[in-house]
Amino acid sequence: xxxxxxxxxLHKVKDGTIEVDEAITRLKSLPFEDIGFxxxxxxxxxxxxxxxxxxxxxxxxxQIIKIIEKMVEKGENVLVTRxxxxxxxxxxxxxxxSEYYPDSRILTIAVREIEKRGKGTILxxxxxxxxxxxxxxxxxxxxxxxxxVETLFxxxxxxxxxxxxxxxxxxxxxxxxxxxxxxxALPSIVGGLVDKPVxxxxxxxxxxxxxxxxxxxxxxxxxxxxxxxxxxxxxxFGAGYAASLINRL
Numbered sequence: 238x239x240x241x242x243x244x245x246x247l248h249k250v251k252d253g254t255i256e257v258d259e260a261i262t263r264l265k266s267l268p269f270e271d272i273g274f275x276x277x278x279x280x281x282x283x284x285x286x287x288x289x290x291x292x293x294x295x296x297x298x299x300q301i302i303k304i305i306e307k308m309v310e311k312g313e314n315v316l317v318t319r320x321x322x323x324x325x326x327x328x329x330x331x332x333x334x335s336e337y338y339p340d341s342r343i344l345t346i347a348v349r350e351i352e353k354r355g356k357g358t359i360l361x362x363x364x365x366x367x368x369x370x371x372x373x374x375x376x377x378x379x380x381x382x383x384x385x386v387e388t389l390f391x392x393x394x395x396x397x398x399x400x401x402x403x404x405x406x407x408x409x410x411x412x413x414x415x416x417x418x419x420x421x422a423l424p425s426i427v428g429g430l431v432d433k434p435v436x437x438x439x440x441x442x443x444x445x446x447x448x449x450x451x452x453x454x455x456x457x458x459x460x461x462x463x464x465x466x467x468x469x470x471x472x473x474f475g476a477g478y479a480a481s482l483i484n485r486l
Contacts, residue, residue, distance in 0.1 A: 268280030270307055272303060272304070272307060274300055275300065275303075275304055277289060277304060277307050277308065279307075279308075279311050279313070282313060286354070286485070287382055287478075287481075288308060288313040288314060288315070288316075289308070289313075290316045290317075290318060290474070290478075291304055291305070291315065291316070291317040291318070292317075292318055292319060293317045293318060293319045293320035293321070293324060293342070293344070294318075294319035294320075297324075298323075298324040298327040298328055299327075301317060301320075301324065301328060302327070302328055302331050302332075305317075305328070305331075305332060305346065306331075308348075309332075309346065309348055312348055312349060313348060314345070314346065314347055314348050314349060314351065314381070315335075315344075315345065315346040315348065316343065316344075316345055316378065316381055317343065317344040317345075318342065318343055318374065318378075318474045319342050320337070320342050320343065320344050321342065322339055325337040325339070325344055328344060329344075332346055334346060334347075338373065338377055340369065340370045340373055341370050341371075341373035341374040341376075341377055341473070342370070342374070343373075343374060343377050343378070343474075345377070345381050347381075351381065351382075351383050352383050353383050353384075353385070354382070354383040354384070354481075354485050355379075355382075355383055355384030355385055355411075355481065355484040355485060356411060356484055356485065356486070357385070357410070357411030357412070357484060358384075358385045358386070358387055358409065358410050358411055359376075359379045359384050359385070359386050359387070359410065359411065359412045359413075359414065359477075359480045359481070359484055360386075360387050360388070360389060360406065360407065360409075360410035360412070360413045360414070361373075361375050361376040361379070361386060361387070361388045361389070361413075361414045361416065361477075362388075362389045362390075362392060362400075362407075362413060362414065362415045362416065362423070362427065363388075363389070363390045363391060363392070363393075363416045363417070364391075364392070364393030364394070364415075364416065364417035364418065364419070364422075364423040365391055365393050365395075365417070365418065365419070365442065366390065366391050367418060367440070367442040368416045368417060368418055368440045368442055369390055369391075370473075371416050371438060371440045371471050371472075371473040372388065372390065372414070372416040372438075372473060373388075373473070374473030374474050374477065375414045375416065375438065375473035375474065375476045375477035375480070376388050376414075376473075376477065377477070378473070378474050378477030378478055378481070379414075379477040379478075379480050379481050379484075382477070382478065382481040383481070384480070384481050384484050387406065387410070389403055389406060389407070392423075393417060393419075393422075393423055394422045394423055394426060397426070400423075400426065400427070404430070407427065407430060407431060408430075408431060410431075410433060411433060411483075411484055412433060412434050412436070412480040412483050412484050413427055413431065413433055413434070413435050413436070414435075414436045414438060414473075414476045414477065414480050415427050415428075415435055415436070415437050415438065416438040416440060416473065416476075417437070417438070417439065417440065417453060417457075418439065418440035418441065418442030418443045418447065418450065418453050419442065419443045419444075419447060419452075419453060420443075420447075420452060420453065420456050421437070421439050421452065421453025421454065421455075421456035421457045422456060424437035424457050424460060424462070424465050424467075425456075425457075425460040425461060425462045425465065426462075427462075428460060428462030428463070428464055428465040429461075429462040432464075433464075434464060434466070434480075434483050435462070435464055435465045435466070436465075436466055436467075436468060436476045436479055436480055437457040437460070437465050437466065437467045437468070437476075438467075438468055438471075438472060438473055438476045439451075439453035439454040439456075439457055439467070439469075439470050439471075440453065440470065440471055441470055441471055449470070450470035450471060451470070453470070454467065454469075454470055466479075
């Protein structure tokens with residue numbers, strides 16, 4: 238339940254549209270609802286401005302469906318990350334209106350219209366084509382959280398002219414998410430060009446000595462460009478969420 242739904246409920250009690258006992262019944266599961274294998278944080282949207290996000294990896298499809306059912310009952314929009322194609326097919330049978338994005342492994346259900354809360358544009362940049370799934374995870378997350386999102390893919394340092402050709406787009410963004418594997422140099426380049434927050438996302442794309450993203454992570458943490466912050470390896474969701482919070486300020 239978010240602030241809008243809570244206000245609507247209280248107004249209905251005030252004007253007599255619903256009885257106090259009914260309102261109490263609706264509020265009983267706040268702040269969380271224990272369904273045995275999960276405790277669903279229905280209070281999160283009130284505290285943080287966005288409902289609890291379901292991490293799909295490690296959960297059975299049936300468990301995810303049960304969590305979604307409880308969230309939908311409360312009028313909450315649903316975002317599921319790290320969801321396999323097979324699980325997504327099962328879930329879509331129960332929720333035909335859901336949208337699944339196979340590359341980023343995200344599933345969304347818009348129970349209510351998504352309110353535009355971002356003040357400006359979030360730009361998501363990927364160094365290479367192999368980084369696009371993580372970049373799309375960030376972009377879809379930020380968009381579902383109510384932001385205007387643009388993407389710029391395959392503009393890594395191996396061909397820096399591709400990035401500089403899009404300088405106007407880069408300069409026009411309010412927050413920039415830069416996704417890169419290999420040596421992870423691109424966030425430093427972007428960070429040196431702009432006066433906006435840059436969120437760097439290391440990916441596990443790369444050959445042996447990249448150590449599944451560790452090399453890119455360390456490179457980004459040691460960036461000489463100021464204003465660059467770093468999330469965990471392959472954590473496009475975390476970057477998109479952080480970018481959304483910044484873009485609301």
